[in-house]
Amino acid sequence: MPSRPRQLVVTINGPGEIAAWLTPFAAALKRRAPHIRISVALLPCVFSSGAELSVLERLETVDAACGVSDSWAMILRGRLPPGFLREAETLVFHFGGEVALTRALAWRLGAEIFAYADHALGPARAFARIFYSGLTRPPGARAEDFVGELMVDAARMIRGGAAGQGGGHPVIGLYPGSRDYMVRYLLPFLAVAADAIAARHPDAEFLIAQAPFVSDALMADFPPPVRAEAWDGTALTLQTGEDGRFLVTEAGTRLRLTTNAEVLARADLAISLPGTNSGEMAAAGVPMVTILPTHFADLAPLPGLAGHVGRLPLVGRPLKRFLAHQALKGYDFLAQPNRRAGRRLVPELVGLFTTAEVAAAVEQMLATDLKALGAEVQKAMGPPGAAEKLAAEVAAYFEARAG
Secondary structure, three states: OOOOOEEEEEEEOOHHHHHHHHHHHHHHHHHHOOOEEEEEEEOOOOOOOOOHHHHHHHOOOOOEEEOHHHHHHHHHHOOOOOOOOOOOEEEEEEOOOOHHHHHHHHHHHOOEEEEEEOOOOOOHHHOOEEEEOOOOOOOOOOHHHEOOOHHHHHHHHHHHOOOOOOOOOOEEEEEOOOOHHHHHHHHHHHHHHHHHHHHHOOOOEEEEEOOOOOOHHHHHOOOOOOOEOOEOOOOOEEEEEOOEEEEEOOOOOEEEEEOHHHHHHHOOEEEEOOOHHHHHHHHOOOOEEEEEEOOOHHHOOOOHHHHOHHHOOOOHHHHHHHHHHHHHOOOOOOOHHHHHHOOOOOOEEEEOOOHHHHHHHHHHHHOOOHHHHHHHHHHHHOOOOHHHHHHHHHHHHHHHHHO
């Protein structure tokens, strides 16, 4: 046991990084080096759900966590939150947020920085090591810098304790997002698509993956659906019984509220927004219809200056909508397996599509060999092991310092 305590301070910002990156990494590090304390500092993020700190506090592998205001106090005034150790030998690990804030925090703590990312982080000289998931190939990166995709390890962890049940009927997962405002808009829209699917497949089972960042209060008293041009929705009513919690549509379709673990274990296919969920599903061998509706693009959070122009009078909302559409042009694909394969493995719907188009995409997938497609998207995500590799690098760093 080292004479000085060892502390890893992780900087992170949003739900995806916490669920799919930090969770498997922290578990691997605690298995390898349980004496290393893991302290997590939340950084500002326009995409945050507001529930990140409470989720972090429930993680058994996290020894201490602080919210954004405490992170600012640590950066600006050197005031450490409870559980963060001033006397510890410290390494900072950047998982998300503004790199400049991570650098400022590391300077305040007198620590070096490791980072894990999908893309190039600059300037590279600010980091002792940068590790990459392999989604992109940043210039100057060495072969040993590519450790693999942490989402693959996350999917294995999430799915590990959940048993699959092959009932001979289609099981369809619904992923309405990890933030209340997203679920508020998207779930009633997906529910209309579920009604259409259920009309053709009366034995279909629908599972809603309720993210830990989404409040039970929202589900208990779901707001009336938002309706707009090309955007439909149905009222949802919570029903609770011995067989679980269900949101029931006006047409009577029952959508069971459950965990991501059960959906990954049981679903034949899923409907999801792009991002972390699509990567975890692919890693678990679950093909998906990836959707990105732009009906309310002016309401979506955007990083940087683009996120502030929406507040301008008269021109703000149209300008923000334009910037959101421009941002999408920079992507050939949105679903994680499609991006990694460099080709369209699973369907993507982007723009002003309807619930009928979502249902049609699901119908088309149900007519294919879903097991073969699941194996293909799983292969695209790459093998597991990124968490163990990163844990080994962190443990080796501290051991080298001790020597």
